[in-house]
Amino acid sequence: MTSFVKPKIRRLNEPTNGLGKTRADYDGAMSTLCAGCGHDSVTAALARAFYELSTDPKDVVKVSGIGCSSKTTTYFLKDAHGANTVHGRMPSFATGAAAVNKNLTYVGVSGDGDSLSIGLGQMAHAIRRNVDMIYMLENNGVYGLTKGQFSASSDVGSKAKKGATNMLPPIDPAIMALSIGATFVARSFSGDKAQLVSLIKAGIAHRGFALIDVISPCVSFNDHKGSTKSYAHTYQYYHKAVHADYVPPSEEITAAYDEGETMPVELHDGGSILLRKLDKDYDPTNRASAMEKLLESQQTQEILTGLLYIDESRPAMAEHKKLPDTPLHSLPYSKLNPGAEALRKIQEEFR
Amino acid sequence: MKPTDTSNPDYFHKVVDCQWACPAHTPVPAYIRLIAQGRYSDAYLLNRDSNVFPGILGRVCDRPCEPACRRTRVDGEPVAICRLKRVAADHRDDVTSRLPQKPDQTNGKRIALIGAGPASFTVANDLAPLGYECTIFEKLPEAGGLMRANIPAFRLPEKVLNEELQYILDMGVELKLNTPVSSMKALLDEGWDAVFVGTGAPKGKDLHLPGREEADENIHIGIDWLESVAFEHIDEIGKNVLIIGVGNTAMDCCRTSLRLGADNVKVMARKPRNFFKASEWELEDAEEENIQIVVNHSPKTFVTENGKLVGMTFELMEYDVDDKGEITGQRVIGEETLPCDDVILAIGQENAFPWIENDAGIEFGKWDVPVVDEETFESTRKGVFFGGDSAFGPKNIIWAVEHGHQAAISIHRHCQGLGLRDRAPREVELQSAKMGMFEWRYSNAYTAAERREMEHVALVDRFQRLNIEVELGFNAEQIAVEVQRCLNCDVQTVFEAPLCEECDACIDVCPVECLSITPDADSEAELRASLTQPEAPEEQSLFVSNPLPLTGRVMIKDENVCLHCGLCAERCPTSAWDMKEGVIKIPHADDQVETVA
Ligand SMILES: Cc1cc2nc3c(=O)[nH]c(=O)nc-3n(C[C@H](O)[C@H](O)[C@H](O)COP(=O)(O)OP(=O)(O)OC[C@H]3O[C@@H](n4cnc5c(N)ncnc54)[C@H](O)[C@@H]3O)c2cc1C
Ligand SMILES: Cc1ncc(C[n+]2csc(CCOP(=O)(O)OP(=O)(O)O)c2C)c(N)n1
Ligand code: SF4
Ligand code: SF4
Ligand code: SF4
Ligand SMILES: [Mg+2]
Numbered sequence: 033m034t035s036f037v038k039p040k041i042r043r044l045n046e047p048t049n050g051l052g053k054t055r056a057d058y059d060g061a062m063s064t065l066c067a068g069c070g071h072d073s074v075t076a077a078l079a080r081a082f083y084e085l086s087t088d089p090k091d092v093v094k095v096s097g098i099g100c101s102s103k104t105t106t107y108f109l110k111d112a113h114g115a116n117t118v119h120g121r122m123p124s125f126a127t128g129a130a131a132v133n134k135n136l137t138y139v140g141v142s143g144d145g146d147s148l149s150i151g152l153g154q155m156a157h158a159i160r161r162n163v164d165m166i167y168m169l170e171n172n173g174v175y176g177l178t179k180g181q182f183s184a185s186s187d188v189g190s191k192a193k194k195g196a197t198n199m200l201p202p203i204d205p206a207i208m209a210l211s212i213g214a215t216f217v218a219r220s221f222s223g224d225k226a227q228l229v230s231l232i233k234a235g236i237a238h239r240g241f242a243l244i245d246v247i248s249p250c251v252s253f254n255d256h257k258g259s260t261k262s263y264a265h266t267y268q269y270y271h272k273a274v275h276a277d278y279v280p281p282s283e284e285i286t287a288a289y290d291e292g293e294t295m296p297v298e299l300h301d302g303g304s305i306l307l308r309k310l311d312k313d314y315d316p317t318n319r320a321s322a323m324e325k326l327l328e329s330q331q332t333q334e335i336l337t338g339l340l341y342i343d344e345s346r347p348a349m350a351e352h353k354k355l356p357d358t359p360l361h362s363l364p365y366s367k368l369n370p371g372a373e374a375l376r377k378i379q380e381e382f383r
Numbered sequence: 384m385k386p387t388d389t390s391n392p393d394y395f396h397k398v399v400d401c402q403w404a405c406p407a408h409t410p411v412p413a414y415i416r417l418i419a420q421g422r423y424s425d426a427y428l429l430n431r432d433s434n435v436f437p438g439i440l441g442r443v444c445d446r447p448c449e450p451a452c453r454r455t456r457v458d459g460e461p462v463a464i465c466r467l468k469r470v471a472a473d474h475r476d477d478v479t480s481r482l483p484q485k486p487d488q489t490n491g492k493r494i495a496l497i498g499a500g501p502a503s504f505t506v507a508n509d510l511a512p513l514g515y516e517c518t519i520f521e522k523l524p525e526a527g528g529l530m531r532a533n534i535p536a537f538r539l540p541e542k543v544l545n546e547e548l549q550y551i552l553d554m555g556v557e558l559k560l561n562t563p564v565s566s567m568k569a570l571l572d573e574g575w576d577a578v579f580v581g582t583g584a585p586k587g588k589d590l591h592l593p594g595r596e597e598a599d600e601n602i603h604i605g606i607d608w609l610e611s612v613a614f615e616h617i618d619e620i621g622k623n624v625l626i627i628g629v630g631n632t633a634m635d636c637c638r639t640s641l642r643l644g645a646d647n648v649k650v651m652a653r654k655p656r657n658f659f660k661a662s663e664w665e666l667e668d669a670e671e672e673n674i675q676i677v678v679n680h681s682p683k684t685f686v687t688e689n690g691k692l693v694g695m696t697f698e699l700m701e702y703d704v705d706d707k708g709e710i711t712g713q714r715v716i717g718e719e720t721l722p723c724d725d726v727i728l729a730i731g732q733e734n735a736f737p738w739i740e741n742d743a744g745i746e747f748g749k750w751d752v753p754v755v756d757e758e759t760f761e762s763t764r765k766g767v768f769f770g771g772d773s774a775f776g777p778k779n780i781i782w783a784v785e786h787g788h789q790a791a792i793s794i795h796r797h798c799q800g801l802g803l804r805d806r807a808p809r810e811v812e813l814q815s816a817k818m819g820m821f822e823w824r825y826s827n828a829y830t831a832a833e834r835r836e837m838e839h840v841a842l843v844d845r846f847q848r849l850n851i852e853v854e855l856g857f858n859a860e861q862i863a864v865e866v867q868r869c870l871n872c873d874v875q876t877v878f879e880a881p882l883c884e885e886c887d888a889c890i891d892v893c894p895v896e897c898l899s900i901t902p903d904a905d906s907e908a909e910l911r912a913s914l915t916q917p918e919a920p921e922e923q924s925l926f927v928s929n930p931l932p933l934t935g936r937v938m939i940k941d942e943n944v945c946l947h948c949g950l951c952a953e954r955c956p957t958s959a960w961d962m963k964e965g966v967i968k969i970p971h972a973d974d975q976v977e978t979v980a
Pocket of ligand 3: 070100172176249
């Protein structure tokens with residue numbers, strides 16, 4: 033149970049966005065997670081990103097599986113649509129929702145347990161279909177909700193709170209996603225809100241599936257010495273490779289950029305993502321080299337962050353499946369169900 | 384940037400906006416918590432420590448605390464601090480046994496206090512319990528100064544005034560009424576160990592215009608007229624009355640006129656409303672009684688017929704006002720004569736010391752005000768101190784009290800042969816307010832209620848007698864709601880940089896987004912840029928922490944809007960933020976420890 037509430041307070045001169053809404057209008061119910069959980073910061077980043085984009089919460093659908101991370105859809109955008117689904121099954125739910133109404137913005141929230149163990153197959157196929165959604169993988173190296181068992185993202189040698197050492201090789205969601213054709217792969221950290229907010233905005237604007245793997249420490253079960261997903265370890269090995277700024281269609285790119293260090297990627301919505309390379313020899317548009325860099329970083333323990341890979345050319349699911357612009361609920365019944373005679377005709381074609 | 388030095392007592396003091404703004408630094412949130420618990424006597428005594436007259440001030444204080452109140456920055460209306468003070472006074476039990484007591488023995492030091500107003504009474508309150516023999520000389524037949532002679536009984540009942548003055552007299556203070564001091568030199572020759580001048584600013588300003596002498600019988604100087612009413616030398620006035628001036632004295636004059644039989648009272652102002660000197664609440668109270676306030680009328684002549692006042696002529700003014708609200712030009716656009724039976728002049732007060740001889744060793748500066756040290760309140764003659772309206776011109780009761788406290792410290796040190804400037808410093812004591820999960824020693828939940836309105840005696844009833852108190856005081860429901868509006872600004876957010884692991888939980892939970900972790904910068908302006916409301920007024924502090932252990936960045940906090948809700952401390956996994964109740968220790972005469980013989 034919630035034991036305290038965050039009061040909603042209108043300050044004098046409080047800033048508002050294009051819809052006249054305040055930042056607090058993008059909050060949800062009070063979080064019941066442990067004090068200091070990284071997931072709460074990801075929640076705050078989502079709320080801020082939608083506030084900055086001036087999105088109407090009613091145009092957003094939040095979906096999640098099971099886990100502490102998956103609980104957080106309740107804690108932002110209280111006026112959005114949403115569902116907590118079954119453990120690991122959020123990607124299928126999101127795929128179905130996106131198929132019937134492609135005009136809404138889909139936000140999937142999941143954990144390393146939910147996505148990389150029970151839900152691995154589900155996530156992989158949503159990536160392959162390039163479902164138009166942003167997928168937040170709140171990665172803490174453990175099953176937080178069930179009290180700290182190692183998850184599939186746990187690094188070899190990382191210690192559990194009670195001392196056990198993980199021996200199994202980790203699944204790196206970014207490498208996995210790249211290997212199966214992901215079109216937007218990013219990594220960030222709950223402690224770097226500035227980076228996270230701009231990645232979320234870029235991911236929402238991206239056409240297709242946008243994966244953001246967020247290191248999001250579990251203060252209760254995986255924030256000790258010897259853990260490779262603690263705050264201290266993450267701050268120590270944190271490495272920004274590519275910075276991404278979303279520039280909406282209404283704004284011009286004004287900053288001058290040096291070829292090779294800064295490059296704009298045009299988006300289908302008319303806006304663009306301005307990439308700023310912090311590592312000179314990192315190319316976020318080259319899939320093979322991105323994978324290579326990520327594999328190398330596994331050796332050095334470095335946590336490469338930023339927009340690691342982007343490809344705006346592949347169509348999203350709605351396009352290659354030729355889904356209608358009108359949401360199914362608004363299509364006339366005669367169109368949705370053309371009747372027995374029409375069905376018979378279709379079946380004829382296959383005889 | 385240099386990290387904020389929170390060991391400087393002024394840092395946490397400044398965060399308690401009301402207490403910082405109160406001249407006597409009354410610990411407002413602490414006494415409001417006591418009221419919330421129904422501990423009215425405790426709340427009264429806590430008030431009394433700093434402001435000496437909670438019953439009086441709970442009614443008529445100028446309340447500089449209220450415009451400063453943090454709550455104003457949240458919902459636009461301050462906590463009704465003054466009204467809650469009155470609640471403590473009205474509902475207290477007999478507290479006489481808990482007051483500073485008359486000592487068994489005096490210390491043989493004799494102090495002369497001239498004038499029986501709040502300034503002298505405060506000096507006596509602080510010194511008599513320490514053993515000083517205090518004698519107050521007062522020219523009028525009753526004590527209280529302007530609180531008796533000028534503030535009308537419908538705002539300040541006599542019983543309230545008498546009780547609080549008596550508390551001090553009971554400490555063994557001698558009061559000599561009907562005893563004007565007419566020669567400072569003669570008094571000094573009597574060999575007092577120290578002399579305190581608390582004679583106020585007793586001279587009301589006159590208005591020398593054509594017709595003034597002829598109409599003298601019906602032209603009254605406001606403060607003298609109010610005094611005559613208070614001492615029952617005057618008990619009637621004409622039907623049509625004009626009050627000249629629109630300060631607080633004017634408000635008392637117009638409302639008193641109504642109670643003496645006037646039916647048509649106009650307050651004449653030279654300028655538009657936003658230039659009025661009167662407090663907004665005093666204007667409202669007068670207007671509720673159907674007083675008409677007439678703007679842009681500048682007095683020109685008194686009109687007489689057969690040697691008697693029949694009216695007054697005014698010039699009609701027009702002003703040019705710039706966007707800062709300042710007058711840049713003015714012109715006369717006409718003239719108007721208003722009939723009247725009496726005129727009351729309420730255009731200001733001045734100091735006057737005809738009884739202090741030129742060669743008494745006391746220097747006077749411009750406009751005949753004495754040269755007084757702003758810290759010690761000593762005049763240019765050693766051992767002679769000034770305080771209240773007599774020191775720097777007319778102010779108000781709470782300033783008179785604070786001057787009294789400071790003068791008492793000086794007199795105490797002077798009599799002990801100690802340096803007047805080595806006064807005991809202010810201190811802050813911090814104590815954690817945490818009780819457990821979601822449990823704090825104060826009511827930290829935010830209450831969205833609006834400020835409660837004071838109820839008044841019905842208009843038809845209030846004019847029957849001069850001394851019917853208009854304000855009824857808060858009822859139980861109003862008390863219960865108003866105490867919860869206080870944000871407990873004295874429960875301080877205290878930060879321990881070495882404990883922070885930069886999880887951002889505090890930043891995310893803060894309902895007013897006043898926290899940020901940011902790379903250190905050279906200037907406060909650069910740091911402020913990372914706040915969600917960077918344009919916060921500069922006089923509100925910015926807290927800057929020591930470098931944080933993991934990244935070397937700093938935690939910053941905008942003190943402007945913090946609600947003291949404690950959610951940052953509630954969400955912090957390492958208790959790097961804690962809520963601590965801060966007691967600001969404001970030293971008085973009895974805190975000058977090193978003097979204990
Ligand atoms: C009409 C009016 C209304 C006011 N309303 C408020 C209000 O609502 N709230 C507020 O905070 N303030 C108010 N004030 C101001 C407040 O009353 C004064 O600032 C305050 O009383 C000053 O205190 P004091 O001790 O310096 O002097 P005073 O209160 O002026 O007392 C001085 C005393 O010294 C005596 N005295 C003078 N000369 C001699 C002498 N030679 N020998 C012996 N005795 C002498 C006088 O008779 C008087 O009793 C008001 C003032 C006026 C005029
Ligand atoms: C079908 C099924 N199997 C197992 C569980 C038990 N279970 C609940 S949450 C969870 C793991 C959650 O881990 P993660 O997604 O990393 O979330 P976190 O709590 O760490 O944020 C498991 C195994 C379940 N709820 N349902
Ligand atoms: S158990 Fe871990 S993941 Fe779950 S809320 Fe607590 S800190 Fe967050
Ligand atoms: S007490 Fe903490 S959470 Fe509450 S307003 Fe102040 S800084 Fe924010
Ligand atoms: S909640 Fe505590 S540990 Fe976390 S950033 Fe704030 S002060 Fe630091
Ligand atoms: Mg997990």
